């Protein structure tokens with residue numbers, strides 16, 4: 199199915215589609231001036247007042263009885279287990295969402311097909327399963343540390359709020375496969391940086407075995423990132439008809 203993102207059409211969002219009317223608009227705005235006094239400093243003041251008044255962005259749930267022992271050990275080492283649990287909760291949520299992102303990308307593939315150098319069904323399905331395996335790994339780790347893997351931790355909620363546009367874009371029926379890969383790129387970049395931080399944290403807290411398992415997850419995430427980048431690159435070059443004729447250009 200053919201649907202190129204760069205197709206030329208009747209886009210009227212720019213003011214240059216109507217030089218006469220846009221000149222009047224600019225003149226009117228200049229004549230009228232600002233609708234309120236002051237500048238952005240008033241908004242900044244309100245923001246700061248709110249920030250001082252409100253409490254924390256959620257909290258980390260207390261560990262289970264089994265986890266109390268682990269937490270105490272971490273405290274002895276000078277670490278705070280709650281930070282680790284918070285970040286693990288964040289990873290769990292994001293990896294789980296990652297599974298859904300690749301499911302959405304698979305739907306795009308079924309409708310629009312792929313291109314030379316683009317993602318195959320086997321590759322997308324493999325990454326989907328990797329994300330699922332990572333989610334399971336994080337859940338096991340949280341439970342091993344005596345945490346509750348079903349709890350939404352502050353870091354998990356922050357990341358979910360921040361990245362909610364990615365799944366929304368991927369399930370938008372207007373979006374084609376090549377466009378949807380931009381969402382996967384955002385997710386994979388975050389994946390890579392987040393696993394790196396988790397490994398560092400696990401090592402610092404003395405969880406050597408966990409750090410080693412996480413390193414294997416990071417290795418896999420690096421492969422994901424490289425693949426997504428190359429798919430976007432080949433798809434974009436084909437659409438721009440860089441080099442050869444655009445035979446097999448992404449739809």
Ligand SMILES: [Fe+2]
Pocket residue numbers: 292293296329332389419
């Ligand atoms: Fe991931």
Ligand SMILES: [Fe+2]
Pocket residue numbers: 296329386389418419422423
């Ligand atoms: Fe990934």
